Amino acid sequence: MPAHTKLWYFEQFRMLSALSDAQRRHLEKVTRMLEVKRGTPIYLPGDPSDLVYLLKSGVIKISTTTPDRREVILAFLYPGDIFGELAVVDEAPRDHVAEAYEDCVICAMNRESVMRLIRETPDVGFQITKLIGLRLRTLRSRVEELLCxxxxxxxxxxxxxxxxxxxxxxxxxxxxxxxxxxxxxxxxxxxxxxxxxxxxxxxxxxxxxxxxxxxxxxxxxxxxxxxxxHPAPGEPPAARHADRTERPKTGT
Amino acid sequence: MPAHTKLWYFEQFRMLSALSDAQRRHLEKVTRMLEVKRGTPIYLPGDPSDLVYLLKSGVIKISTTTPDRREVILAFLYPGDIFGELAVVDEAPRDHVAEAYEDCVICAMNRESVMRLIRETPDVGFQITKLIGLRLRTLRSRVEELLCxxxxxxxxxxxxxxxxxxxxxxxxxxxxxxxxxxxxxxxxxxxxxxxxxxxxxxxxxxxxxxxxxxxxxxxxxxxxxxxxxHPAPGEPPAARHADRTERPKTGT
DNA sequence: TCGGATCTGTGAACTAGCTCACTCTTCCCC
DNA sequence: GGGGAAGAGTGAGCTAGTTCACAGATCCGA
Known part of the structure; x- marks a missing residue:
């Protein structure tokens, strides 16, 4: 429902649209396409974060398994979505599971290629930042929701x-x-x-x-x-905030 | 406790260390330093996202108020932390409150300056991506925690x-x-x-x-x-996953 | 320095959501 | 096409955490 959802969906393509033809061809070459059957994990916690994925068709389930072997589903992803994008951020191993929830076709790009792309075309990096940022925002509202x-x-x-x-x-x-x-x-x-x-x-x-x-x-x-x-029955209204005008001025 | 926490803390500085002296001077000029008294909001939901902040001293509370006027605290931030960083990602107005939880000294950089910095020194952009990525990871584990x-x-x-x-x-x-x-x-x-x-x-x-x-x-x-x-008493162990060897090969 | 506001501490009663236990249905793999 | 596994449906407790309603402590601003 939030307006940014649709937008987000298209971000991935804008990301690719910043590429030159040469880059596109290069990407084509270093990218591996694979088909994954429903129920097959794509990566598991502890796996090296060396690939970034783009989902072409199907549904991906992102989840974690808690110490007591309970599963928590963090998100479902749909065609056009990117996942495993934190591989770009650092080399920490995966901390969650990505699994094909329906038969999927995915593209895998290796970390180095993506990094190189970012270096050559900063805009791609920016698009990725945007993507991660939007996910952060979504997740925040999720926390809010879970809490109350x-x-x-x-x-x-x-x-x-x-x-x-x-x-x-x-x-x-x-x-x-x-x-x-x-x-x-x-x-x-x-x-x-x-x-x-x-x-x-x-x-x-x-x-x-x-x-x-x-x-x-x-x-x-x-x-x-x-x-x-509709909220859970909750704490009584108690909002009091200094008047908006009282916010600190960004003076010199 | 996770090893990346301390690291994360220093990221902000690595970010700045990528700057040339000229850039540093420029940053100095476009940056406004301000003191904020405990309890004063720095921005509220709906405010324009035109500034990125660096916390020099004090504690910042990031929170949202749910429709039913219940408050959820998303995080506390400490010296060295950056906040309001999603201003870099897009122009969507703030969707949460940032408030001084103790007396604070903060630096505010306007969006355009940061963007310019990123354009001139891609590494800065990369550091910001990293920062947002790490927050995303933290938040994910938070969701997991809340859920179980x-x-x-x-x-x-x-x-x-x-x-x-x-x-x-x-x-x-x-x-x-x-x-x-x-x-x-x-x-x-x-x-x-x-x-x-x-x-x-x-x-x-x-x-x-x-x-x-x-x-x-x-x-x-x-x-x-x-x-x-210690988990909440939970769902019985039911983990079954295809063997690790069954993951799709990234074949050609 | 006084007075209101905010915080802590604690019990009683309530309830949303959980576990457990079982049946019936549907899928899908051999 | 038959059997085993996974899913759906439902009811009977149970319990963790909530709300409500106090009372006392402490802080802070005028």
Whole structure:
């Protein structure tokens, strides 16, 4: 829903558009395309961070496994998204899992080539910074959400975000074609499978959505949006802030 | 505790060290230094993102206020830290609050100057990317933590992180000199003030820490570390992953 | 130096979400 | 096409953490 989402999606291409033909040909050469079957991990924690990936088709799941072997899903990625981009930042090994959640076609560029590209065409570096920055922003709002929204709000939000990035609207709402199990939806928002089930059941009864094992259809995104913004019952209003005019002046 | 923390701290300076003397002088000129009293906001959501800040002394609180006027603390920043860095990424207005949590001295550089600097000295841009990337990584582990750690673990973790970034060790543990209220500690980890109080009380009895209104002393960081890594009672072990050898080969 | 505001400390009651335990369905691989 | 595994659906407790409602301590500004 946020305006920047769509924008973000196109950033990757703007990134590539800054390239000269020669660079493009070079990139072509150092890039490896690969097909990955649903369920296959692309990298695991501890793996060297030597490649940056571009997702051409399919869905990628980014997740971590906590010490107690519980899985937390950090994000789903869609065609056009880049992942493993922190390889550019430093050489620290991967600290999360990237796995094909549907059959995927991905492009892998090795670290050195990307670095070289950045050096030659600073704008590419800038685009990558932008990408990482936008992810940072998204993640911040996620933290905010986790810290203070109810189960219902979190599920609603997650579904809306999926719809926004991956859904197709028609006269009857938005269709998200993704084989997303209730357990995974739970792992995405930090809820147990049972709770997710109950919530979805409730919404199904209220005609807010339909879902089967291979897709979800949001019949009333508007209503869901309302639910998503509904906070968990919370701390009483207590905002007090110095008046806006009191902010420090950037004097000389 | 993670090795990269200290490193990160120095990144800012490496960033500046890439500058020529001329650039340094220029930076000097376009930079405004300002003193900000405890409690004063530096920017608020909706403000234009036209400045990037470097914290020279004091503590900055980064937070957001949710629709229901509940406050979530995203981070505390210490001397050497940069904030407002997303101004570099795009022109979207601020989406969070930055406020002086202790009296601060900060440097403000305007967006254009920073951009120019990046254009002239790509390495600066790279350092900024690195900074944002590291923040992204930190935030990811935070999401993981919020999604699956117990109250005790979260508080312990938060305290250890504060100690790591801002504490001073001596023979009797680590001293964190920060006027941190229990309510704010709660807002940092997503717990009610009362819960935080109970936990701290418990630890006080076990001699794990001391705290008064102006500082916290961790007497047994080791034990706290253990608590921090203790997961919330959770989903049963269910990890199964294709063998590592099954990862897609980056063939030609 | 006084008075209001903010912070700490603590109990009682409530509740959202979790675990556990089970059934039924659907998928998909051999 | 048959069997085993993964998913969906549901109910009965349980419990961690919440809200609410106090009381006392301390800070800070006028």
């Amino acid at each position: 929204k109810s189960a219902h709000a979190r599920v609603a939000h997650a579904l809306l975000e999926l719809a926004d990035r991956h859904g197709v609207s028609d006269t009857d709402g938005v269709l998200i074609s993704l084989r997303l199990s209730q357990r995974d939806l739970g792992r995405l928002v930090g809820l147990s499978r049972e709770t997710v089930n109950a919530i979805l059941q409730e919404w199904r009864e209220q005609q807010l959505l339909e879902m089967d094992r291979r897709s979800v259809r949001l019949r009333d995104p508007e209503r869901l949006r309302q639910i998503a913004s | 750690k117990s109250a005790h673990a979260r508080v312990a973790h938060a305290l250890l992180e504060l100690a790591d970034r801002h504490g001073v060790s001596d023979t009797d543990g680590v001293l964190i000199s920060l006027r941190l209220s229990q309510r704010d500690l709660g807002r940092l980890v997503g717990l009610s003030r009362e819960t935080v109080n109970a936990i701290l009380q418990e630890w006080r009895e076990q001699q794990l820490l001391e705290m008064d209104r102006r500082s916290v002393r961790l007497r047994d960081p080791e034990r706290l570390r253990q608590i921090a890594s």
